[in-house]
Amino acid sequence: MGLVRNRVGLPAKCDLQIKAKREVCSFEFHSVPGDKSISQRAIVLNAIAEGQGTVYNVLRSRDIESCITILRQLGVRIAWNGDDLSVHGKGLRGLQAPAGRLEVGNTATSARLMLSVLAGQSFAAELGGNALLSARPMDWVVQPLTDMGAVIEYLGAKGCLPLRIQGASPLSPIDMEATVFSAQEKSALLFAGLYAEGITRYRQRCQSRDHTERLMHYFGIDIQSDNDVTFLKGGNAFYAKDVMVPGDMSSAAFLLAAYAIRGAERKGSLLIKQVGVNPTRSGFIRLLAEMGLHLTLQAEAELISGEPVADIYCTPGTRLSSVLAEGNGRIQSLIDEVPLLAAVSAFAEGDTVIRDCGELRDKDTNRIQTTAGVLKAFGVETSCSEDEMVIHGGRPLSPATVDSCGDHRIAMTAAVLASSLDEPSIIRNCGCINVSYPGFVEDLSQFAHIDVLPAE
Ligand SMILES: O=C(O)C1=C[C@@H](OP(=O)(O)O)[C@@H](O)[C@H](O)C1
Numbered sequence: 462m463g464l465v466r467n468r469v470g471l472p473a474k475c476d477l478q479i480k481a482k483r484e485v486c487s488f489e490f491h492s493v494p495g496d497k498s499i500s501q502r503a504i505v506l507n508a509i510a511e512g513q514g515t516v517y518n519v520l521r522s523r524d525i526e527s528c529i530t531i532l533r534q535l536g537v538r539i540a541w542n543g544d545d546l547s548v549h550g551k552g553l554r555g556l557q558a559p560a561g562r563l564e565v566g567n568t569a570t571s572a573r574l575m576l577s578v579l580a581g582q583s584f585a586a587e588l589g590g591n592a593l594l595s596a597r598p599m600d601w602v603v604q605p606l607t608d609m610g611a612v613i614e615y616l617g618a619k620g621c622l623p624l625r626i627q628g629a630s631p632l633s634p635i636d637m638e639a640t641v642f643s644a645q646e647k648s649a650l651l652f653a654g655l656y657a658e659g660i661t662r663y664r665q666r667c668q669s670r671d672h673t674e675r676l677m678h679y680f681g682i683d684i685q686s687d688n689d690v691t692f693l694k695g696g697n698a699f700y701a702k703d704v705m706v707p708g709d710m711s712s713a714a715f716l717l718a719a720y721a722i723r724g725a726e727r728k729g730s731l732l733i734k735q736v737g738v739n740p741t742r743s744g745f746i747r748l749l750a751e752m753g754l755h756l757t758l759q760a761e762a763e764l765i766s767g768e769p770v771a772d773i774y775c776t777p778g779t780r781l782s783s784v785l786a787e788g789n790g791r792i793q794s795l796i797d798e799v800p801l802l803a804a805v806s807a808f809a810e811g812d813t814v815i816r817d818c819g820e821l822r823d824k825d826t827n828r829i830q831t832t833a834g835v836l837k838a839f840g841v842e843t844s845c846s847e848d849e850m851v852i853h854g855g856r857p858l859s860p861a862t863v864d865s866c867g868d869h870r871i872a873m874t875a876a877v878l879a880s881s882l883d884e885p886s887i888i889r890n891c892g893c894i895n896v897s898y899p900g901f902v903e904d905l906s907q908f909a910h911i912d913v914l915p916a917e
């Protein structure tokens with residue numbers, strides 16, 4: 462069945478009532494929305510480049526709108542044409558001082574990338590975020606930027622947004638060891654390195670998503686990686702480029718999960734076209750295959766910006782079995798899919814153990830806790846510690862009423878669980894889904910009957 466897209470998204474305040482749809486056997490998605498990480502990096506890089514670049518297949522979501530809004534406040538001309546975005550770069554130091562505070566909404570990626578860009582300007586600016594983002598740590602980006610010469614003052618809680626940043630021109634290059642397992646720390650340092658005269662070095666603790674390195678290389682920036690160390694020679698202008706954004710693996714994952722948990726009735730196939738399959742992002746599909754789902758990649762290709770894409774094709778396979786997911790690199794390759802992995806594990810025979818996932822405590826919510834809360838509501842037993850989750854799978858689930866706590870990945874994970882049950886469940890507080898996947902309800906409707914209700 463083809464898909465009629467509706468990218469308008471959900472009302473800001475709404476609940477979803479969801480129950481399984483049993484009549485459809487095969488599922489086909491001609492695309493999923495553009496990758497959120499790559500969309501933000503491509504927009505920001507073009508905004509500080511010389512000339513005009515078009516970013517094709519940009520994710521049209523709330524996080525991306527926040528990124529665009531603050532770039533416009535800094536004087537960047539940006540125009541939509543369908544799902545493509547034309548960005549008129551201002552050059553590394555051509556941004557203008559904003560009239561008021563830059564409000565970055567919910568997105569930590571844009572907050573951390575933009576802190577680095579602001580660190581290289583000759584003016585001061587204030588950066589703020591919504592309540593969830595204001596509880597997330599910024600100190601591990603603030604410290605290196607301060608070492609490079611920016612002056613940063615917290616305006617609320619120490620270590621968090623809002624803050625005031627006075628840039629310095631040029632920044633001093635530094636040699637930094639990772640302090641966290643985070644592609645955002647790495648990317649922030651590399652963006653700051655563009656403003657430093659000389660070579661900035663970053664040693665990551667394990668391989669994290671490498672979209673920044675691939676894009677900077679494509680933009681002609683002098684960047685090289687040698688094992689865990691990335692070197693960037695800064696101080697030079699670079700030119701805007703057209704970028705094609707692949708489908709977001711982190712969004713495709715919800716459709717894969719909805720299919721994988723359909724049990725005895727999983728007769729037909731599932732096809733999702735044009736998904737980004739960068740190995741640093743595809744840990745979830747590797748684990749689904751390990752759990753017993755028959756999954757193949759077809760029509761593999763590479764986009765001009767160096768990102769691999771493929772069509773993902775699945776057939777039912779055997780009953781799902783439990784897995785052990787551990788190791789920092791492996792967890793990084795599915796960091797945003799951990800809540801969903803836990804949900805799928807509820808349908809697998811035996812105990813699934815997810816280790817080394819302590820970083821989830823610093824996402825939109827403490828996702829170890831919020832995931833366990835959702836699973837418990839659906840009748841799934843879990844045990845959790847600071848950096849580990851154990852899911853006792855293979856027992857029947859019961860319908861539930863749960864709250865997303867404003868976290869888009871938690872809302873969608875709960876919706877996927879609800880899509881497997883014949884009796885309706887209610888997922889409260891679902892407007893947050895617009896953060897990353899405005900067409901989610903339309904897409905999940907292939908698997909489930911979904912009613913959008915006004916928030917209670
Ligand atoms: O670099 C990025 O675009 C992202 C990296 C991850 O965060 P960390 O790098 O902090 O792990 C991920 O959770 C986030 O959704 C997007």
Ligand SMILES: C=C(OP(=O)(O)O)C(=O)O
Nearest residue numbers: 567568569570797824825
């Ligand atoms: C945590 C996420 O994004 P960010 O860190 O950019 O807010 C996410 O998309 O799940």
